[in-house]
Amino acid sequence: MHVSSEELDKLAGDILGRFENAAPSPKERAQIPAQEMPAQDPVERVRNMREVALGYTPSQVRAESLRCLQCRNKPCIQGCPVSIDIPAFIAEAAKGNFARAAEIINESSLLPAICGRVCPQENQCQKYCTLGKMLKDIDKSVAIGRIERFVADYARENRCEKVPHVAAETGMRAAVVGSGPASISAAADLRREGHGVVMFEALHKAGGVLVYGIPEFRLPKAIVRHELDNLKAMGVQIRLNFLVGKTRRISDLMGKDGFDAVFVGSGAGLPKFLNIPGENHVGVFSANEYLTRSNLMKAYDIGAARTPMFASRRVAVFGGGNVAMDSARTAKRLGAGTVTVIYRRTGAEMPARKEEVAHAGEEGVEFMFLHAPLEITADDRGRVSGVKLIECRLGEPDASGRRSPVEIPGSEKHCAYDTVIVAIGNASNPLIKATTEGIDVNRHGNFIVNEETCETTLPGVYAGGDIVLGAATVIQAMGQGRKAAKAMNAYLAAKRQVRA
Amino acid sequence: MNRIVRKEKLSAEVFRIAVEAPEIAAARKPGQFVIIQLGGDVNERIPLTIADADAGAKTITLVFQAVGESTHRLAALGVGDSIENLLGPLGRPTDIEKYGKVACVGGGIGVAPLYPIAQGMKNAGNEVKVIMGARSRGLIIMEAEMRAVADDVIVVTDDGSYGRKALVTAPLKELCEQWRPDCVVAIGPPVMMKFAALATKPYGIRTIVSLNTIMIDGTGMCGGCRVSVGGRTKFVCVDGPEFDGHQVDWDNMILRLGSYKPQEQEAHHRCHGLMKLNEGEA
Numbered sequence: 174m175h176v177s178s179e180e181l182d183k184l185a186g187d188i189l190g191r192f193e194n195a196a197p198s199p200k201e202r203a204q205i206p207a208q209e210m211p212a213q214d215p216v217e218r219v220r221n222m223r224e225v226a227l228g229y230t231p232s233q234v235r236a237e238s239l240r241c242l243q244c245r246n247k248p249c250i251q252g253c254p255v256s257i258d259i260p261a262f263i264a265e266a267a268k269g270n271f272a273r274a275a276e277i278i279n280e281s282s283l284l285p286a287i288c289g290r291v292c293p294q295e296n297q298c299q300k301y302c303t304l305g306k307m308l309k310d311i312d313k314s315v316a317i318g319r320i321e322r323f324v325a326d327y328a329r330e331n332r333c334e335k336v337p338h339v340a341a342e343t344g345m346r347a348a349v350v351g352s353g354p355a356s357i358s359a360a361a362d363l364r365r366e367g368h369g370v371v372m373f374e375a376l377h378k379a380g381g382v383l384v385y386g387i388p389e390f391r392l393p394k395a396i397v398r399h400e401l402d403n404l405k406a407m408g409v410q411i412r413l414n415f416l417v418g419k420t421r422r423i424s425d426l427m428g429k430d431g432f433d434a435v436f437v438g439s440g441a442g443l444p445k446f447l448n449i450p451g452e453n454h455v456g457v458f459s460a461n462e463y464l465t466r467s468n469l470m471k472a473y474d475i476g477a478a479r480t481p482m483f484a485s486r487r488v489a490v491f492g493g494g495n496v497a498m499d500s501a502r503t504a505k506r507l508g509a510g511t512v513t514v515i516y517r518r519t520g521a522e523m524p525a526r527k528e529e530v531a532h533a534g535e536e537g538v539e540f541m542f543l544h545a546p547l548e549i550t551a552d553d554r555g556r557v558s559g560v561k562l563i564e565c566r567l568g569e570p571d572a573s574g575r576r577s578p579v580e581i582p583g584s585e586k587h588c589a590y591d592t593v594i595v596a597i598g599n600a601s602n603p604l605i606k607a608t609t610e611g612i613d614v615n616r617h618g619n620f621i622v623n624e625e626t627c628e629t630t631l632p633g634v635y636a637g638g639d640i641v642l643g644a645a646t647v648i649q650a651m652g653q654g655r656k657a658a659k660a661m662n663a664y665l666a667a668k669r670q671v672r673a
Numbered sequence: 674m675n676r677i678v679r680k681e682k683l684s685a686e687v688f689r690i691a692v693e694a695p696e697i698a699a700a701r702k703p704g705q706f707v708i709i710q711l712g713g714d715v716n717e718r719i720p721l722t723i724a725d726a727d728a729g730a731k732t733i734t735l736v737f738q739a740v741g742e743s744t745h746r747l748a749a750l751g752v753g754d755s756i757e758n759l760l761g762p763l764g765r766p767t768d769i770e771k772y773g774k775v776a777c778v779g780g781g782i783g784v785a786p787l788y789p790i791a792q793g794m795k796n797a798g799n800e801v802k803v804i805m806g807a808r809s810r811g812l813i814i815m816e817a818e819m820r821a822v823a824d825d826v827i828v829v830t831d832d833g834s835y836g837r838k839a840l841v842t843a844p845l846k847e848l849c850e851q852w853r854p855d856c857v858v859a860i861g862p863p864v865m866m867k868f869a870a871l872a873t874k875p876y877g878i879r880t881i882v883s884l885n886t887i888m889i890d891g892t893g894m895c896g897g898c899r900v901s902v903g904g905r906t907k908f909v910c911v912d913g914p915e916f917d918g919h920q921v922d923w924d925n926m927i928l929r930l931g932s933y934k935p936q937e938q939e940a941h942h943r944c945h946g947l948m949k950l951n952e953g954e955a
């Protein structure tokens with residue numbers, strides 16, 4: 174049953190009323206019901222691109238914050254890749270001191286409005302929450318991400334963010350390759366120290382996966398733009414349409430163009446395909462292509478957009494991660510009749526955020542577990558007509574600890590589709606490696622870096638985010654960008670001393 | 674911002690523009706291309722070959738045919754206007770080497786990207802013969818430029834309104850028989866490239882083609898440009914655009930190019946309506 178924001182707000186108001194005069198005891202805190210995230214009605218939202226999760230109301234965020242037990246050992250912090258002081262900001266949020274709460278978050282995170290929305294919290298901070306453990310249900314952990322999102326949105330909308338202080342110009346220059354979360358955080362921290370920072374982005378819009386991959390209905394692009402505007406206001410120069418390795422090489426940037434250090438945050442932009450027959454038929458897309466058309470090129474805005482979107486009635490999406498959910502939900506919004514996510518394992522092994530899987534289900538996306546594709550078939554005009562599938566069962570756990578799918582002989586079948594979206598992940602784009610001497614990569618093509626400093630095997634060149642971690646998360650990319658910037662700031666300071 | 678500093682109309686539908694792009698002008702090599710986007714949220718990204726460049730003047734030359742909505746919008750820009758987004762140089766450069774005798778075959782707009790290659794081949798010490806074809810006289814472009822670099826130029830038109838009345842494959846077969854080139858470079862509409870590759874195949878002559886698949890990013894990120902070459906999937910934007918014409922799965926490539934035919938036709942008509950243009954004119 175869909176419950177409106179107004180109704181949820183009223184329930185939260187009643188809770189707050191009960192604790193107006195005295196703070197709740199730990200027992201009372203644990204009894205406060207977990208606050209539900211208000212969302213657009215599924216019936217409505219499959220017909221628009223607007224954000225699905227509407228955000229807590231002020232009463233809700235305070236009620237949810239009251240649930241936090243303020244544990245002395247703060248177990249939740251160990252689950253956050255950037256170690257936000259979670260109980261501290263939640264305590265302020267409970268009191269309604271949202272500006273102060275935002276300050277606490279900003280000590281550790283530069284992109285809370287984004288991470289509050291897209292972090293896989295059930296695998297990070299909320300996984301360790303004492304309350305969730307006590308209630309034996311991870312869904313009843315304190316909704317740390319939702320509180321974080323509210324606080325960050327509050328600070329942005331009420332303009333009480335602190336403009337980061339930029340130190341006096343040092344005369345040193347750093348190049349930042351890419352403009353995803355790793356690069357945004359590295360650029361901000363480098364600039365704060367007073368270094369000249371130029372960010373180079375291949376596409377015609379900055380933001381990386383945050384703009385071309387993750388759809389508007391999950392992460393409004395205005396929020397990403399706001400973060401980029403902040404960078405510009407700090408004096409970071411952003412050069413779009415610049416493919417490092419082709420337009421200029423890293424050796425040119427360092428040799429001829431006078432950059433003293435380089436940060437590479439080029440992401441994991443190389444789509445994996447299934448390697449089965451029929452993969453090049455008309456109507457088979459990588460999730461990257463499908464999502465880029467829709468998000469970056471605004472192809473969903475049929476009528477205004479100049480980039481066409483394939484007209485689909487029956488869509489099969491292969492994969493089980495966030496990329497698969499985003500593709501499936503985009504296809505639904507673009508008018509597909511049926512959309513089926515086909516995954517080799519079961520729902521329990523799906524790596525997607527829980528909330529996205531639930532939202533997809535509410536929107537009518539269907540799931541077919543324990544099936545793997547064998548071949549994509551086409552009609553006589555080369556257009557997708559369906560997929561030959563085989564059933565699987567779960568076998569022994571593999572290296573990742575997940576039980577691996579085993580095909581069941583004789584269980585082949587054919588299902589009719591007119592569109593296939595392949596969302597089985599991304600490998601790292603080999604372009605920079607191929608055009609830069611001295612950068613070593615592992616067998617997956619990921620840059621090898623010093624764990625402490627994020628420096629690559631090429632002195633002065635640092636890297637972080639998906640290009641190092643493989644396809645990971647926004648917050649991990651951000652964490653690495655900051656770690657690299659810290660080391661780069663030390664490197665640049667030392668270099669400057671030598672020069673002086 | 675990349676300002677257009679020169680613009681010429683080469684035929685009813687074909688334009689040549691010189692655009693400011695300092696880094697690209699310095700870095701580009703024959704065979705490479707750019708991707709342009711005309712700004713704003715909704716314009717699409719389209720690839721165009723770098724037909725020439727002047728590193729001193731910091732400009733690159735693009736030659737394009739107005740075939741659909743985006744190329745019509747580009748054609749509507751004049752000197753002093755800017756192309757908001759211009760990314761390049763993309764793709765791998767042509768393997769320009771001393772082969773001995775090189776036949777360069779260009780169809781329609783394909784003559785433009787062929788020109789820097791013919792020039793490069795000549796400079797590398799090859800004997801270069803050019804075959805250029807178009808539907809009719811009005812669509813023949815860059816003949817004088819080609820004559821200036823090539824040892825011989827053969828012109829054909831489908832309707833016989835200029836040069837020989839033939840398809841490019843007819844003189845190509847004759848060259849294969851009589852002149853025996855060591856390498857053939859064919860650039861033009863996919864069907865032309867397909868038949869040029871078929872024509873040279875019996876002679877076992879190495880045949881380079883430049884594929885014009887649909888592209889989005891041009892950096893290897895989307896896989897939309899993929900083709901099957903020798904049974905293996907390749908990304909045209911990073912592995913190409915040039916491939917061994919005898920290995921390309923032409924039928925699949927041509928089908929994929931038609932993925933958005935209905936939408937493109939509608940956009941094209943809408944665009945002619947908006948710009949008050951007649952068909953066959955831009």
Ligand SMILES: Cc1cc2nc3c(=O)[nH]c(=O)nc-3n(C[C@H](O)[C@H](O)[C@H](O)COP(=O)(O)OP(=O)(O)OC[C@H]3O[C@@H](n4cnc5c(N)ncnc54)[C@H](O)[C@@H]3O)c2cc1C
Nearest residue numbers: 351353354355375381382386417439440638639645646647
């Ligand atoms: C569809 C999708 C959904 C996702 N959902 C989630 C989610 O819900 N939660 C979550 O935590 N994570 C999610 N992720 C993963 C997350 O987005 C990534 O881990 C994160 O964006 C990586 O950041 P990055 O800075 O390393 O690189 P990216 O965000 O990939 O940015 C890299 C940028 O570098 C540019 N670039 C690449 N090469 C060059 C070059 N040579 N020169 C110049 N520029 C270059 C690219 O164009 C790109 O803009 C999702 C990913 C996808 C694709």
Ligand SMILES: Cc1cc2nc3c(=O)[nH]c(=O)nc-3n(C[C@H](O)[C@H](O)[C@H](O)COP(=O)(O)OP(=O)(O)OC[C@H]3O[C@@H](n4cnc5c(N)ncnc54)[C@H](O)[C@@H]3O)c2cc1C
Nearest residue numbers: 719720721722737738741742743744885886887888930937
């Ligand atoms: C590497 C490469 C180099 C090219 N060089 C030139 C050149 O020098 N001069 C020139 O005139 N043309 C060139 N093209 C073709 C040019 O990109 C298309 O004509 C242009 O994209 C058509 O866009 P449109 O909106 O005007 O037409 P549409 O009506 O949208 O399309 C007409 C046809 O162009 C093709 N096309 C459509 N969108 C794209 C896209 N995003 N990417 C590629 N092809 C598309 C399709 O086959 C389509 O049927 C090149 C293509 C490639 C891949």
Ligand code: SF4
Nearest residue numbers: 253288292297298318
């Ligand atoms: S950044 Fe992510 S992991 Fe850290 S507290 Fe916020 S939601 Fe949790």
Ligand code: SF4
Nearest residue numbers: 241242244249302303
């Ligand atoms: S573990 Fe949970 S309850 Fe304890 S401080 Fe962290 S958020 Fe609060």
Ligand code: FES
Nearest residue numbers: 891893895896910
């Ligand atoms: S155009 Fe996207 S991978 Fe080639």
